Amino acid sequence: xxxxxxxxxxxxxxxxxxxxxxxxxxxxxxxxxxxxxxxxxxxxxxxxxxxxxxxxxxxxxxxxxxxxxxxxxxxxxxxxx
Amino acid sequence: xxxxxxxxxxxxxxxxxxxxxxxxxxxxxxxxxxxxxxxxxxxxxxxxxxxxxxxxxxxxxxxxxxxxxxxxxxxxxxxxx
DNA sequence: GAGTTATGTTGCATTAATGCTACATAGCAT
DNA sequence: ATGCTATGTAGCATTAATGCAACATAACTC
Numbered sequence: 001x002x003x004x005x006x007x008x009x010x011x012x013x014x015x016x017x018x019x020x021x022x023x024x025x026x027x028x029x030x031x032x033x034x035x036x037x038x039x040x041x042x043x044x045x046x047x048x049x050x051x052x053x054x055x056x057x058x059x060x061x062x063x064x065x066x067x068x069x070x071x072x073x074x075x076x077x078x079x080x081x
Numbered sequence: 082x083x084x085x086x087x088x089x090x091x092x093x094x095x096x097x098x099x100x101x102x103x104x105x106x107x108x109x110x111x112x113x114x115x116x117x118x119x120x121x122x123x124x125x126x127x128x129x130x131x132x133x134x135x136x137x138x139x140x141x142x143x144x145x146x147x148x149x150x151x152x153x154x155x156x157x158x159x160x161x162x
Numbered sequence: 163g164a165g166t167t168a169t170g171t172t173g174c175a176t177t178a179a180t181g182c183t184a185c186a187t188a189g190c191a192t
Numbered sequence: 193a194t195g196c197t198a199t200g201t202a203g204c205a206t207t208a209a210t211g212c213a214a215c216a217t218a219a220c221t222c
Binding site for chain 4: 037038040041044050051052053056
Binding site: 027029039040043047053 | 167168169170171178179
């Protein structure tokens with residue numbers, strides 16, 4: 001798989017968007033609406049096909065009531081919580 | 082002044098990069114090296130001429146030993162603190 | 163079966179973020 | 193005065209992030 005990812009193809013960004021979204025009982029469309037983006041964009045992010053802009057990351061974090069650092073990481077997300 | 086800013090021209094991202102950098106006694110060049118970006122990029126960010134990618138925001142936060150949410154905000158940065 | 167919802171996939175167009183180069187300026191040394 | 197460092201500015205090229213449309217599919221309900 002390719003990692004286009006920002007300006008740094010070598011350093012992808014991992015996230016827990018899907019888990020956080022599901023735990024709130026939201027569909028992608030609903031999260032997209034709360035964050036003000038296209039619903040496909042949420043899909044791309046959950047599949048980690050690319051990493052978001054900071055603006056988008058901040059909006060998603062707000063929509064999910066999470067800290068940016070809890071949702072996104074430069075290191076692979078550890079499974080246990 | 083214009084606000085190109087990500088995909089959302091209406092919603093800029095504010096930051097405290099300069100204050101944090103100076104309090105660590107770093108030049109832009111040094112911070113840029115630590116974050117792995119061009120030194121001009123730090124300048125653009127400090128002047129808030131555009132907002133960084135999430136990857137870059139995470140790297141800068143790490144280089145400055147700060148939380149992303151402490152360095153960047155969707156709301157204007159309050160002076161005190 | 164028909165319809166709806168949620169998701170995945172592909173492709174295309176636009177634009178902002180970044181790198182880089184060059185030049186200017188100001189300050190601070192020597 | 194000469195140099196060096198830090199910074200601002202402008203321009204150009206590249207590419208990733210996003211929007212959007214179209215289509216497929218699976219699950220579920222009626």
